[in-house]
Amino acid sequence: MGKLYVIGIGPGGLDHLTIKAKKAIEESDIIVGYTKYITMVEPLLEGKEIFKTGMKGEEERCRKAIELTKDNKTVSVISTGDAGIYGMAGLILQLENTADVEIIPGVTASSAAASVLGAPLMHDNCNISLSDLMTPYELIKKRVELAAEGDFVISLYNPKSMGRPHYLRECLELVKKHRDGKTPIGVVKNALRDGQEVRIFTLDNFDENVVDMFSIVIIGNSQSYAENNRIITPRGYKVR
Ligand code: SAH
Numbered sequence: 001m002g003k004l005y006v007i008g009i010g011p012g013g014l015d016h017l018t019i020k021a022k023k024a025i026e027e028s029d030i031i032v033g034y035t036k037y038i039t040m041v042e043p044l045l046e047g048k049e050i051f052k053t054g055m056k057g058e059e060e061r062c063r064k065a066i067e068l069t070k071d072n073k074t075v076s077v078i079s080t081g082d083a084g085i086y087g088m089a090g091l092i093l094q095l096e097n098t099a100d101v102e103i104i105p106g107v108t109a110s111s112a113a114a115s116v117l118g119a120p121l122m123h124d125n126c127n128i129s130l131s132d133l134m135t136p137y138e139l140i141k142k143r144v145e146l147a148a149e150g151d152f153v154i155s156l157y158n159p160k161s162m163g164r165p166h167y168l169r170e171c172l173e174l175v176k177k178h179r180d181g182k183t184p185i186g187v188v189k190n191a192l193r194d195g196q197e198v199r200i201f202t203l204d205n206f207d208e209n210v211v212d213m214f215s216i217v218i219i220g221n222s223q224s225y226a227e228n229n230r231i232i233t234p235r236g237y238k239v240r
Pocket residue numbers: 011012079080081082083084085086087107108109110112113156157158159188189190191192193213214215216217
């Protein structure tokens with residue numbers, strides 16, 4: 001078997017690709033990934049063999065990548081953000097857990113969006129995906145409610161898709177049971193890539209219509225506040 005890299009390419013713009021990720025892509029003979037992610041790293045792909053797949057071909061994509069390494073080739077599977085956070089790293093290791101597989105981390109959407117919003121994640125925080133493709137909705141709601149009760153800052157990945165437009169609203173209702181209506185919420189669409197849009201709301205005046213599948217929603221904890229178009233979560237330093 002050749003080498004198999006599983007690479008997180010960051011949020012999209014090449015400025016936020018790590019040097020290690022860039023080196024691994026350059027070293028690869030073959031790149032495997034969802035069509036849209038391939039486009040994001042296009043300038044680095046000259047002369048390489050590309051294997052593109054559609055949105056739901058994850059397992060096919062991973063099996064293909066593993067198979068392609070058999071001729072002693074170096075192959076990279078790419079995910080946006082971090083490949084270990086709702087990306088391809090887990091599935092690849094479930095299928096092929098050998099020393100020839102190397103996972104290369106990337107800047108995940110919550111970190112990218114947090115940098116744009118200010119410093120919302122500063123204290124204990126968690127990621128929850130609202131996609132029910134892999135997780136039953138009942139369990140998603142349970143996690144949202146317990147995270148709210150535990151006063152975690154919550155980053156909602158996959159906050160909306162056509163098939164489940166009401167999930168976001170229902171989950172925010174659960175958060176409201178444990179958190180003040182003035183709690184700030186940031187929505188960042190296309191963080192750190194073309195088409196970036198940033199909005200700051202509160203739990204009470206939240207407009208779910210601005211949210212789509214290219215957005216991430218970050219809900220502050222009980223101490224978070226908004227000021228000058230930024231969300232800040234204090235970490236306990238007494239500065240004012
Ligand atoms: N592995 C990725 C997450 C994939 S799940 C990571 O670590 O970032 C896909 C979801 O991630 C999207 O629905 C969206 O909620 C979020 N996302 C990914 N990139 C984003 C970006 N640049 N800006 C805002 N949200 C993003």
